[in-house]
Amino acid sequence: MIIDEVKKLYAKTPAKLPAYRRIQLMITSQLESGDLKAGDPIPSENDFVNALGISRMTVNRAMRELSNEGLLKRTRGIGTFVAEEKFPGDFMSVHNIADEIKERGHSHSQKLLKLEKINKEDDHEFWDSGQIPPEMGETAFHSVIVHFDDGVPFQIEERFVNDRIAPRYLEQNFENLPPASYLNSLISVTHGIHKIDAILPNKDQHEILEIESTEPCLRIERFSYSEEELVSAACLLHPGFRIVLEGEFGK
Known part of the structure; x- marks a missing residue:
C-alpha cells in the first residue's frame, strides 16, 4: 500500500x-x-x-x-x-513431520547436517547436559536434520537414537527419510515425555533457520519410549512465528 x-x-x-x-x-x-x-x-x-x-x-x-x-x-x-502463517503442530502425540506438512497441502523436504555414532567418554557433553538420559546407555546415534515447509526452514531436528533398537540407523538415507518414519517402522512408541520452552537461537541455528538472532524459537524436547525402553531423545527447534501448538485432552 x-x-x-x-x-x-x-x-x-x-x-x-x-x-x-x-x-x-x-x-x-x-x-x-x-x-x-x-x-x-x-x-x-x-x-x-x-x-x-x-x-x-x-x-x-x-x-x-x-x-x-x-x-x-x-x-x-x-x-x-x-506475519508469516503459523503452522499447527500437535504436541500431544508423536507424528512424522513430513506427514504434518503434507497434510497442510505443502511440500516437505529435508537436509541432513550430521549423522554419527557418539559415546559417553568422548562426547560426554551430551550426557552431562541432559540431552541424553542415563537409560540411553554409553553410546548412541546422533543426527541433525533441517526440515523445510514449501522451501522455508521449519524445524531443526536433533535426535539421539538408542543403537540397540536401531542398529542400522547410520545406513539410512536421511536426505529423504524422516527419522521418525524409520523408527516407527522398527518399533511401536508406547509413550513419551515432552518439555517445551522458548529460547533464542545460537549463531548456527539462526543461520540454518534463516531468521534474526533475536527471533525467539520454540524448543520441544521429546523422549520417546517403547514400554520401558528409551527409543530416542529429540530436540525440535522451530521459529516461534512459524508454528502454533495445538492439542486436545480429556475427551
Whole structure:
C-alpha cells in the first residue's frame, strides 16, 4: 500500500468506528482479499499519521493489537510486515513431520547436517547436559536434520537414537527419510515425555533457520519410549512465528 491507497482504503471503512479500528479493518480486509501477503510491508506509523491526520498513539494501538493477534510482525528499526502463517503442530502425540506438512497441502523436504555414532567418554557433553538420559546407555546415534515447509526452514531436528533398537540407523538415507518414519517402522512408541520452552537461537541455528538472532524459537524436547525402553531423545527447534501448538485432552 502507498499513501494514496491508504487514504482510499481508510475512506471505505465505516466512519462510525474508532480510528484505530478503521485502520485494523483496512489491513485485515487486504489480508482476506489476498492483496496483502506474508512478508509484505505495512506503511509506517508516520505514513498513517501524515495520510490520515490522526495521532501516532492511535496508529500505534492499531498496529500493536494486530501484532498481538499474530497478523503483523513488528521489528524495531526495520518496520512492520504481514506475519508469516503459523503452522499447527500437535504436541500431544508423536507424528512424522513430513506427514504434518503434507497434510497442510505443502511440500516437505529435508537436509541432513550430521549423522554419527557418539559415546559417553568422548562426547560426554551430551550426557552431562541432559540431552541424553542415563537409560540411553554409553553410546548412541546422533543426527541433525533441517526440515523445510514449501522451501522455508521449519524445524531443526536433533535426535539421539538408542543403537540397540536401531542398529542400522547410520545406513539410512536421511536426505529423504524422516527419522521418525524409520523408527516407527522398527518399533511401536508406547509413550513419551515432552518439555517445551522458548529460547533464542545460537549463531548456527539462526543461520540454518534463516531468521534474526533475536527471533525467539520454540524448543520441544521429546523422549520417546517403547514400554520401558528409551527409543530416542529429540530436540525440535522451530521459529516461534512459524508454528502454533495445538492439542486436545480429556475427551
